[in-house]
């Protein structure tokens with residue numbers, strides 16, 4: 001989930017050292033074991049590539065310092081544990097600094113398919129593998145830098161939040177190998193991975209203006225999804241996004 005809904009004004013960073021108990025590791029393991037054989041058919045290949053490159057495809061929660069050492073070498077980014085949900089100001093400032101916030105808890109096993117509050121499964125498993133890709137990481141860095149201009153402009157921040165939501169969090173993409181999940185919010189939910197590609201949600205062609213005006217709900221699976229014609233289309237959309245946001 002995008003950490004844009006206000007909850008705490010600014011969350012103090014926590015250490016990258018965090019020990020996980022047996023239940024937490026079992027939840028991580030349940031997601032990884034279920035998703036591992038499904039990824040090739042469901043996800044963009046860059047997700048799997050990132051998981052492997054960062055040593056995150058094992059059966060227990062990886063140590064963030066180990067992931068970060070690899071991530072820093074690959075793209076210059078870092079994951080940071082935070083307490084609670086980041087507001088827009090905190091979230092975009094982190095992106096600007098090439099950091100991604102990771103909610104410092106693991107969801108209950110009963111919430112494998114969905115959790116409204118971003119946790120380690122969503123943030124670490126769902127988001128971080130994408131940041132091993134330099135073009136993706138550069139795009140998010142640019143996004144953070146741009147968004148930081150609008151901390152006092154709720155409407156423009158809202159457009160940026162919607163755009164992030166329907167692309168980085170819940171985007172689909174049509175690749176030569178077929179339609180795949182691009183959004184980390186889908187990637188981190190076993191149930192939403194199935195649902196998103198089931199034909200049940202409405203799938204709408206990618207459109208910057210429409211996305212910036214599209215409301216969304218965070219408390220249910222997404223009934224409307226936008227599909228990119230390629231991943232590069234998203235990166236190339238930045239000038240158009242800047243124009244639409246600043247209108």
Ligand SMILES: [Fe+2]
Pocket residue numbers: 001002003118122123127169184185
């Ligand atoms: Fe997210």
